[in-house]
Amino acid sequence: xxxxxxxxxxxxxxxxxxxxxxxxxxxxxxxxxxxxxxxxxxxxxxxxxxxxxxxxxxxxxxxxxxxxxxxxxxxxxxxxxxxxxxxxxxxxxxxxxxxxxxxxxxxxxxxxxxxxxxxxxxxxxxxxxxxxxxxxxxxxxxxxxxxxxxxxxxxxxxxxxxxxxxxxxxxxxxxxxxxxxxxxxxxxxxxxxxxxxxxxxxxxxxxxxxxxxxxxxxxxxxxxxxxxxxxxxxxxxxxxxxxxxxxxxxxxxxxxxxxxxxxxxx
Amino acid sequence: xxxxxxxxxxxxxxxxxxxxxxxxxxxxxxxxxxxxxxxxxxxxxxxxxxxxxxxxxxxxxxxxxxxxxxxxxxxxxxxxxxxxxxxxxxxxxxxxxxxxxxxxxxxxxxxxxxxxxxxxxxxxxxxxxxxxxxxxxxxxxxxxxxxxxxxxxxxxxxxxxxxxxxxxxxxxxxxxxxxxxxxxxxxxxxxxxxxxxxxxxxxxxxxxxxxxxxxxxxxxxxxxxxxxxxxxxxxxxxxxxxxxxxxxxxxxxxxxxxxxxxxxxxxxxxxxxxxxxxxxxxxxxxx
Numbered sequence: 001x002x003x004x005x006x007x008x009x010x011x012x013x014x015x016x017x018x019x020x021x022x023x024x025x026x027x028x029x030x031x032x033x034x035x036x037x038x039x040x041x042x043x044x045x046x047x048x049x050x051x052x053x054x055x056x057x058x059x060x061x062x063x064x065x066x067x068x069x070x071x072x073x074x075x076x077x078x079x080x081x082x083x084x085x086x087x088x089x090x091x092x093x094x095x096x097x098x099x100x101x102x103x104x105x106x107x108x109x110x111x112x113x114x115x116x117x118x119x120x121x122x123x124x125x126x127x128x129x130x131x132x133x134x135x136x137x138x139x140x141x142x143x144x145x146x147x148x149x150x151x152x153x154x155x156x157x158x159x160x161x162x163x164x165x166x167x168x169x170x171x172x173x174x175x176x177x178x179x180x181x182x183x184x185x186x187x188x189x190x191x192x193x194x195x196x197x198x199x200x201x202x203x204x205x206x207x208x209x210x211x212x213x214x215x216x217x218x219x220x221x222x223x224x225x226x227x228x229x230x231x232x233x234x235x236x237x238x239x240x241x242x243x244x245x246x247x248x249x250x251x252x253x254x255x256x257x258x259x260x261x262x263x264x265x266x
Numbered sequence: 267x268x269x270x271x272x273x274x275x276x277x278x279x280x281x282x283x284x285x286x287x288x289x290x291x292x293x294x295x296x297x298x299x300x301x302x303x304x305x306x307x308x309x310x311x312x313x314x315x316x317x318x319x320x321x322x323x324x325x326x327x328x329x330x331x332x333x334x335x336x337x338x339x340x341x342x343x344x345x346x347x348x349x350x351x352x353x354x355x356x357x358x359x360x361x362x363x364x365x366x367x368x369x370x371x372x373x374x375x376x377x378x379x380x381x382x383x384x385x386x387x388x389x390x391x392x393x394x395x396x397x398x399x400x401x402x403x404x405x406x407x408x409x410x411x412x413x414x415x416x417x418x419x420x421x422x423x424x425x426x427x428x429x430x431x432x433x434x435x436x437x438x439x440x441x442x443x444x445x446x447x448x449x450x451x452x453x454x455x456x457x458x459x460x461x462x463x464x465x466x467x468x469x470x471x472x473x474x475x476x477x478x479x480x481x482x483x484x485x486x487x488x489x490x491x492x493x494x495x496x497x498x499x500x501x502x503x504x505x506x507x508x509x510x511x512x513x514x515x516x517x518x519x520x521x522x523x524x525x526x527x528x529x530x531x532x533x534x535x536x537x538x539x540x541x542x543x544x545x546x547x548x549x550x551x552x553x
Binding site (some may be wrong): 017039056058075078080082084086090092093094095103104106107137138151155197 | 443445446447448451452453454455456459463464467468470544545547548
């Protein structure tokens, strides 16, 4: 039986105080076991990014807590990595591709040789062997996001958080990157928490899909996908259970968005 | 900042037009230096015709400049060290000391103020007040406090040029992208490495803009400080020549100053281009 790696307990986050206070997250509960691939999907503005910031320790919650391997997260945990949506702002343009992947390895007490090996391995894993000496701005958007993924892989985290990582690349590049994530997950046996607003993507990638309510965010559904591996962009998406699940998630999100709309116009 | 951005953009546009019109490297070179040469020739013609003692011919000025500072033998690299030692070395030593002092103080203080938001609230008005004082106004008090020597001159240069460096550094440090800082926190990059590997490189384009502006101001203040109570340096030399009616020497001094200013700026730009190659390429969308 796999162990509970991440536990989010009664999590709440309120921005500001008094009249102008905005409740982004309220009473949010879920857990992830080691090795799981969980995607979080929700209507836009549901507080998905805020949730990841709380889980990663970038933003202290106003109530409840986040536990990683039983430890309360009160700062960024050592063995946690994150891939941001905005790769062009997350990569450092003054460093080479190799330099970007290598920078986080500084404090892990590795020899220079080990570091070079890890950089090489992770660039290989994302199909960017031979690009170590280039600069991020010399690469296309999809390639830049692969550099960001390689940086996370080289760090060898226990858990990888991904914040709408493919929201700003074109559809074909996106499909390629989705399969890349599935492949590296297989190879490095990682636990992944993947936030997206794309329903197909959330079902296609994950073992479990958590559907969030509109803001303040709560979990309104926790669905096992139970789709077979390896997944295939065409065949998996033709399967009856995929189509059914996608419909279910879409209906839940539409219900949430409509609830928001009817609230806004009384 | 805005001025320098448009400046580079205009310069880039001009350079592109030159490249488009010029048929080769040599003609581009001609265009670039032709105007300067033309001014020299016009000066020569007007001066020879007028025979005014105040405006000697360009050839006389050039010859004098060579005789004064560049008449050394091959072993000395054609430099007349005895005169250079008196006229140029003190000046540019002061310039370098003042500018480097200001760069050190400005960058360190700028990083501290830029990182600590609360501190900035306290020191902002002070910085803007001190910056508004025209540096030449401080020559009298600096003369009393520091005497007529090098200390006064270096202090004046440093005081005058520290502000563009300081303000640009504060601005650069403050505008480091939040996603870059979050990335650094996620990957456990410690405070010191965050400073050297993320904050300083991210702020470098603005810091360099400040350093470049301050270099031009430093040159002005160097000459000015040498014109009040000095016994050596190029500023003193120019004033002394005028007072003793050696107008050719006076113009030769101005000419050398112009050349030195141009060379210093060109040298700085070379370094800046090297250090900020990533920035130029990124903004230019070069592949």
